[in-house]
Amino acid sequence: MTRGIRGATTVAVNAADVIINNTKNLIEEMIKKNNVLPEDVSHVFISVTKDITATFPAKGLRELSGWTYVPVMCMTEIDVPNSLELCIRVMMVVNTELEQSNIHHVFQNEAIHLRPDLAKWNKEDK
Template identity: 40%
Template sequence: MGWKVRAIRGATTVSENSVEAIREAVHELLDELEAHNFLDPDDIISVTFSVTRDLDAVFPAAIARERACWANVPLFDVQQMHVEGSLPRCIRFLIHINTLDPNLKIHHPYLRQARGLRPDWVLAQTSPRSKSRL
Protein backbone atom coordinates (compact mmCIF):
# COMPACT_ATOMS: atom_id res chain seq x y z
CA MET A 1 0.00 0.00 0.00
CA GLY A 2 1.33 3.45 -0.89
CA TRP A 3 0.96 6.96 0.36
CA LYS A 4 -2.45 8.61 0.36
CA VAL A 5 -3.27 12.31 0.58
CA ARG A 6 -5.80 13.20 3.28
CA ALA A 7 -7.22 16.54 4.37
CA ILE A 8 -7.78 17.97 7.84
CA ARG A 9 -10.13 20.86 8.45
CA GLY A 10 -10.55 23.04 11.47
CA ALA A 11 -11.73 26.44 12.62
CA THR A 12 -11.93 28.81 15.53
CA THR A 13 -13.03 32.34 16.29
CA VAL A 14 -11.37 35.30 17.97
CA SER A 15 -12.80 37.89 20.32
CA GLU A 16 -11.24 40.86 18.51
CA ASN A 17 -9.09 41.83 15.54
CA SER A 18 -5.77 42.05 17.35
CA VAL A 19 -2.42 40.33 16.99
CA GLU A 20 -2.72 38.95 20.51
CA ALA A 21 -6.23 37.52 20.05
CA ILE A 22 -5.37 35.95 16.69
CA ARG A 23 -2.09 34.51 18.01
CA GLU A 24 -3.87 32.94 20.99
CA ALA A 25 -6.60 31.42 18.78
CA VAL A 26 -4.20 30.05 16.16
CA HIS A 27 -1.96 28.45 18.79
CA GLU A 28 -4.98 26.96 20.55
CA LEU A 29 -6.28 25.55 17.25
CA LEU A 30 -2.92 24.06 16.26
CA ASP A 31 -2.35 22.71 19.78
CA GLU A 32 -5.69 20.89 19.50
CA LEU A 33 -4.76 19.60 16.04
CA GLU A 34 -1.41 18.24 17.22
CA ALA A 35 -2.74 16.82 20.51
CA HIS A 36 -5.27 14.61 18.75
CA ASN A 37 -3.49 13.71 15.52
CA PHE A 38 0.24 13.31 16.31
CA LEU A 39 0.93 15.38 13.23
CA ASP A 40 4.43 15.07 11.77
CA PRO A 41 5.22 18.37 9.99
CA ASP A 42 7.32 16.42 7.46
CA ASP A 43 4.09 14.75 6.26
CA ILE A 44 2.28 18.05 5.67
CA ILE A 45 1.91 18.90 1.99
CA SER A 46 0.46 22.36 2.60
CA VAL A 47 -1.72 24.43 4.92
CA THR A 48 -4.18 27.10 3.80
CA PHE A 49 -5.56 29.46 6.42
CA SER A 50 -8.62 31.55 5.64
CA VAL A 51 -9.90 34.46 7.68
CA THR A 52 -13.11 36.42 7.51
CA ARG A 53 -12.86 39.96 6.18
CA ASP A 54 -12.99 41.44 9.68
CA LEU A 55 -9.58 39.95 10.60
CA ASP A 56 -6.51 41.71 9.23
CA ALA A 57 -4.20 42.35 12.20
CA VAL A 58 -1.79 39.48 11.41
CA PHE A 59 -1.41 36.51 9.08
CA PRO A 60 -2.29 33.18 10.75
CA ALA A 61 0.45 31.52 8.67
CA ALA A 62 3.03 33.81 10.26
CA ILE A 63 1.88 32.61 13.67
CA ALA A 64 1.98 28.95 12.60
CA ARG A 65 5.51 29.42 11.30
CA GLU A 66 6.61 30.32 14.86
CA ARG A 67 5.85 26.75 15.99
CA ALA A 68 8.60 24.20 16.43
CA CYS A 69 9.13 22.17 13.25
CA TRP A 70 6.69 24.28 11.18
CA ALA A 71 9.31 26.59 9.65
CA ASN A 72 9.47 24.56 6.41
CA VAL A 73 5.77 23.75 6.10
CA PRO A 74 4.21 25.43 3.03
CA LEU A 75 1.69 27.91 4.51
CA PHE A 76 -0.72 30.26 2.75
CA ASP A 77 -3.32 32.83 3.88
CA VAL A 78 -6.50 33.80 2.03
CA GLN A 79 -9.59 35.84 2.82
CA GLN A 80 -12.75 33.78 3.24
CA MET A 81 -15.57 34.68 0.86
CA HIS A 82 -18.03 36.93 2.69
CA VAL A 83 -21.59 35.67 2.98
CA GLU A 84 -24.05 37.92 4.77
CA GLY A 85 -24.87 36.49 8.20
CA SER A 86 -21.87 34.14 8.32
CA LEU A 87 -19.79 33.59 11.42
CA PRO A 88 -17.66 36.69 12.16
CA ARG A 89 -13.99 36.79 13.24
CA CYS A 90 -13.41 33.22 12.07
CA ILE A 91 -10.12 31.52 11.19
CA ARG A 92 -10.23 28.25 9.25
CA PHE A 93 -7.56 25.90 7.98
CA LEU A 94 -7.32 23.17 5.38
CA ILE A 95 -4.28 20.92 5.75
CA HIS A 96 -3.23 18.31 3.21
CA ILE A 97 -1.07 15.50 4.55
CA ASN A 98 0.57 12.32 3.29
CA THR A 99 -0.24 9.12 5.17
CA LEU A 100 0.36 5.42 4.68
CA ASP A 101 -2.95 4.60 6.41
CA PRO A 102 -5.95 5.20 4.07
CA ASN A 103 -8.37 4.51 6.96
CA LEU A 104 -6.71 6.94 9.35
CA LYS A 105 -9.16 8.52 11.80
CA ILE A 106 -8.65 12.26 11.75
CA HIS A 107 -9.63 14.75 14.43
CA HIS A 108 -10.92 17.97 12.83
CA PRO A 109 -10.72 20.65 15.55
CA TYR A 110 -13.57 23.15 15.68
CA LEU A 111 -13.25 25.47 18.66
CA ARG A 112 -15.10 28.35 20.30
CA GLN A 113 -18.04 29.66 18.21
CA ALA A 114 -16.72 27.71 15.19
CA ARG A 115 -18.03 24.53 16.82
CA GLY A 116 -21.36 25.42 15.23
CA LEU A 117 -19.89 25.18 11.74
CA ARG A 118 -19.59 21.38 11.96
CA PRO A 119 -21.68 20.16 14.90
CA ASP A 120 -21.67 16.66 13.42
CA TRP A 121 -17.87 16.44 13.71
CA VAL A 122 -17.78 18.08 17.13
CA LEU A 123 -20.25 15.56 18.57
CA ALA A 124 -18.49 12.59 16.96
CA GLN A 125 -15.14 13.69 18.32
CA THR A 126 -16.21 14.30 21.92
CA SER A 127 -16.35 10.60 22.71
CA PRO A 128 -13.09 9.17 24.13
CA ARG A 129 -10.90 7.40 21.59
CA SER A 130 -7.27 6.68 20.97
CA LYS A 131 -5.08 9.19 19.23
CA SER A 132 -4.27 8.60 15.57
CA ARG A 133 -0.80 8.63 14.09
CA LEU A 134 -0.57 10.52 10.79
Protein backbone atom coordinates in the same frame (compact mmCIF):
# COMPACT_ATOMS: atom_id res chain seq x y z
CA MET B 1 -2.39 8.66 1.24
CA THR B 2 -2.99 12.40 1.29
CA ARG B 3 -5.80 13.58 3.56
CA GLY B 4 -7.19 16.93 4.65
CA ILE B 5 -7.57 17.85 8.29
CA ARG B 6 -10.08 20.59 8.92
CA GLY B 7 -9.92 23.05 11.77
CA ALA B 8 -11.68 26.27 12.69
CA THR B 9 -11.81 28.71 15.55
CA THR B 10 -13.04 32.19 16.31
CA VAL B 11 -11.50 35.19 18.01
CA ALA B 12 -13.22 37.65 20.31
CA VAL B 13 -11.48 40.68 18.76
CA ASN B 14 -9.42 41.58 15.70
CA ALA B 15 -6.12 41.81 17.61
CA ALA B 16 -2.80 40.34 16.45
CA ASP B 17 -1.96 38.54 19.69
CA VAL B 18 -5.43 36.96 19.92
CA ILE B 19 -5.36 35.85 16.28
CA ILE B 20 -1.89 34.32 16.66
CA ASN B 21 -2.68 32.57 19.95
CA ASN B 22 -6.02 31.15 18.81
CA THR B 23 -4.53 29.90 15.55
CA LYS B 24 -1.60 28.32 17.38
CA ASN B 25 -3.95 26.59 19.86
CA LEU B 26 -6.12 25.28 17.03
CA ILE B 27 -3.20 23.89 15.06
CA GLU B 28 -1.64 22.34 18.16
CA GLU B 29 -4.88 20.45 18.81
CA MET B 30 -5.10 19.35 15.16
CA ILE B 31 -1.51 18.06 15.38
CA LYS B 32 -2.09 16.24 18.67
CA LYS B 33 -5.37 14.58 17.69
CA ASN B 34 -3.98 13.34 14.38
CA ASN B 35 -0.36 12.61 15.36
CA VAL B 36 0.90 14.98 12.67
CA LEU B 37 4.61 15.55 12.10
CA PRO B 38 5.66 18.65 10.14
CA GLU B 39 7.50 16.54 7.56
CA ASP B 40 4.22 14.76 6.75
CA VAL B 41 2.44 18.03 5.89
CA SER B 42 2.16 18.92 2.21
CA HIS B 43 0.73 22.41 2.83
CA VAL B 44 -1.66 24.41 4.97
CA PHE B 45 -4.35 26.83 3.80
CA ILE B 46 -5.68 29.33 6.34
CA SER B 47 -8.69 31.47 5.54
CA VAL B 48 -10.17 34.27 7.61
CA THR B 49 -13.40 36.21 7.49
CA LYS B 50 -13.17 39.78 6.22
CA ASP B 51 -13.16 41.20 9.76
CA ILE B 52 -9.77 39.64 10.61
CA THR B 53 -7.09 42.03 9.40
CA ALA B 54 -4.71 42.67 12.33
CA THR B 55 -2.16 40.00 11.32
CA PHE B 56 -1.59 36.82 9.36
CA PRO B 57 -2.82 33.83 11.38
CA ALA B 58 0.02 31.77 9.88
CA LYS B 59 2.29 33.49 12.40
CA GLY B 60 0.78 31.16 15.02
CA LEU B 61 1.85 28.12 13.03
CA ARG B 62 5.34 29.57 12.57
CA GLU B 63 5.79 29.62 16.34
CA LEU B 64 5.66 25.81 16.40
CA SER B 65 8.97 23.96 16.46
CA GLY B 66 9.75 22.20 13.18
CA TRP B 67 7.16 24.01 11.05
CA THR B 68 9.56 26.46 9.34
CA TYR B 69 9.49 24.75 5.94
CA VAL B 70 5.81 23.84 5.74
CA PRO B 71 4.17 25.89 2.96
CA VAL B 72 1.35 28.03 4.33
CA MET B 73 -1.01 30.42 2.58
CA CYS B 74 -3.49 32.82 4.14
CA MET B 75 -6.56 34.09 2.29
CA THR B 76 -9.94 35.69 2.82
CA GLU B 77 -12.99 33.44 3.12
CA ILE B 78 -15.92 34.28 0.84
CA ASP B 79 -18.21 36.83 2.45
CA VAL B 80 -21.54 35.03 2.85
CA PRO B 81 -24.33 37.09 4.45
CA ASN B 82 -25.07 36.13 8.07
CA SER B 83 -22.08 33.79 8.27
CA LEU B 84 -19.91 33.31 11.35
CA GLU B 85 -17.77 36.38 12.07
CA LEU B 86 -14.18 36.61 13.30
CA CYS B 87 -13.53 33.08 12.09
CA ILE B 88 -10.24 31.40 11.17
CA ARG B 89 -10.42 28.19 9.11
CA VAL B 90 -7.53 25.80 8.52
CA MET B 91 -7.10 23.06 5.92
CA MET B 92 -4.00 21.00 6.63
CA VAL B 93 -3.04 18.52 3.91
CA VAL B 94 -1.06 15.60 5.30
CA ASN B 95 0.38 12.27 4.26
CA THR B 96 -1.17 9.67 6.57
CA GLU B 97 -2.24 6.05 6.76
CA LEU B 98 -5.43 7.03 8.60
CA GLU B 99 -8.76 6.26 6.99
CA GLN B 100 -10.77 9.37 6.17
CA SER B 101 -13.32 8.47 8.84
CA ASN B 102 -10.53 8.43 11.45
CA ILE B 103 -9.31 11.96 10.79
CA HIS B 104 -10.04 14.22 13.76
CA HIS B 105 -11.28 17.61 12.59
CA VAL B 106 -11.08 20.31 15.25
CA PHE B 107 -13.58 23.09 15.91
CA GLN B 108 -13.07 25.53 18.76
CA ASN B 109 -15.01 28.42 20.28
CA GLU B 110 -17.95 29.60 18.15
CA ALA B 111 -16.63 27.62 15.16
CA ILE B 112 -18.23 24.48 16.61
CA HIS B 113 -21.40 25.77 14.92
CA LEU B 114 -19.81 25.26 11.48
CA ARG B 115 -19.84 21.47 11.79
CA PRO B 116 -21.57 20.46 15.03
CA ASP B 117 -21.57 16.84 13.88
CA LEU B 118 -17.77 16.74 13.66
CA ALA B 119 -17.26 18.96 16.71
CA LYS B 120 -19.39 16.60 18.83
CA TRP B 121 -17.54 13.51 17.57
CA ASN B 122 -14.17 15.02 18.41
CA LYS B 123 -15.31 16.34 21.80
CA GLU B 124 -16.30 12.79 22.78
CA ASP B 125 -12.85 11.61 21.66
CA LYS B 126 -10.87 13.88 24.04
